[in-house]
Amino acid sequence: MKKRILTAILCLTVSAGLSACGSNSSAPQTPPSGETQNANAAETTQPAGDPVSGGVMTISLPASPKNLDPVKYTGTYESQIIDTIGDTLVEYNSELTEIKPSLAKSWTVSEDGLTYTFSLRDDVYFQPGKFQDGRKMTAEDVKYSLERSKEKSAMNRLDMLDHCEVISDTEIKCYLAEPNAVFLTALTDAGNIIIPKEEAEGWGDDFGAHLVGTGPFALETFELDQQATLVRNDKYWAASPYLDGVIYKPVSDGNQAVNALRTGEINLATSLSGEAVKIARDDSSVKLMEMPGLHIAYIYFNQVNGPTADIKVREAIIKAVNVEELTAGVYQYQEAKPASLPLPPGSWGYDSSLEAETLAYDPEGAKKLLAEAGYPDGFDMDIYISNTESRVKMATLFQAYLKQNLNINVNINTSEWGTFSEIGASGKADVFAMSWTWYPDPYFFLNKIFHSDAIGSLGNGQGFNNPEVDKYLDDALLTTDQAKRAELYKKALAVIVKQYPGIFYANENVNWGVSPNVQGLVQRADGKVKICTSDINVWLSK
Incomplete structure (x- = not known):
């Protein structure tokens, strides 16, 4: 019964998201899970004549x-x-x-x-x-x-x-x-x-x-x-x-x-994202170029201020969201695959064994955790996003999950990219959501989003600060041996995952x-x- 209610809410919120903002995802790229071997292979338009x-x-x-x-x-x-x-x-x-x-x-x-x-x-x-x-x-x-x-x-x-x-x-x-x-x-x-x-x-x-x-x-x-x-x-x-x-x-x-x-x-x-992908895919007068990218879309919790500074609250929020359903609701035309880690599968530092360590959807467990944290009746919270279609749909679904499962009232704040990036870097957002894309080297994801040196920048605007993670990330820069670096990044990932810093929900194409x-x-x-x-x-x- 609860699943049917949730499905109905998802259908309604997807419609609401589409009517609220007709725009594209706020950043390119992603390697879908299980497709890492050819994640970086380039596609080329074929020359016609000289x-x-x-x-x-x-x-x-x-x-x-x-x-x-x-x-x-x-x-x-x-x-x-x-x-x-x-x-x-x-x-x-x-x-x-x-x-x-x-x-x-x-x-x-x-x-x-x-x-x-x-x-x-x-x-x-x-x-x-x-x-x-x-x-x-x-x-x-x-x-x-x-x-x-x-x-x-x-x-x-x-x-x-x-x-x-x-x-x-x-x-x-x-x-x-x-x-x-x-x-x-x-x-x-x-x-x-x-x-x-x-x-x-x-x-x-x-x-x-x-x-x-x-x-x-x-x-x-x-x-x-x-x-x-x-x-x-x-x-x-x-x-x-x-x-x-x-x-x-x-x-x-x-x-x-x-x-x-x-x-x-x-x-x-x-x-391109959403219906635009389908339109381009089905129209013979337009060529759709698709490939796995190096990308993660995520919801990042404030680690310093507000209720989410409590790790139990972060854990409860993660358990209250069905990531696979959320991803299917946001990306209805196979533009992305559900994610679980804060690193794209196309990166050589990715550790698939850690996927099993991420939290499963558990609304009842989420309610218990939130009560233990001192919020049995929920609370009010702001989420900040850029004014793009996939972010609006995601935030609307996120809002529905937290209201239904935890009685948390999520206020959605949208803005153009420049304003959003300033808010994200400020450390004042309860929650912000965006996507990150860069190079295959894990440094450009993990150091920029989780190293304490990045606090105050858009990457780590939420104040993630863990000395053990810093040490692994610092040590990974002291050698050029990629295998050794990969092991250090995997150790950092293992610690990061257990801190529940956010919901890493999609790898976009x-x-x-x-x-x-x-x-x-x-x-x-x-x-x-x-x-x-x-x-x-x-x-x-x-």
């Missing part, structure tokens, strides 16, 4: 980017644009299996792991801006950019860097405070693109609306909540882009994005809708859209 130059490619994003300053960005919406405007010293290949040269031609690492020496290309030029006319990039720019990231990054993206030393215009040494196995991987992040000092300091707080880099396309205009317009950089060092330009537009409604593909208003719709005239596009498990690189050059057929 490449042609010209045309402007329009790409939709599921939410509006707030700021394009590399040290200020917090979401994939910004990074998609930043990656197209700028370059990093090194980058991942499309399969995310190895790091390859970019602005750095080569590098060496000292025996003690503390010094990285990079040899830079000598044919790289910045895009012209207001404060410089397109001058050559030098090692001084690398020093400025990386040290700026270390000092100002909203996500602590280069916290392992101590300082940089310029040896010559084309050689630079980066010194770490201690050995760190993920330094090169951290350098591939959009937050660490190389920028000219004149532009960053000349624009000051407005640099995010006037970003200048060395990438294949230059920012022409950035209209908040409207679009970012990019034009071809004719002096791009890696290749001559086929496209004249790229436009990024926020389109929060997935169905609207697919319709825009049909009419030719856009060429690529990123992060990377779902892109593509118009048939887009050629040479490569889909990646990290969700990055690469338009022009040394081995990728997207073009539009006539």
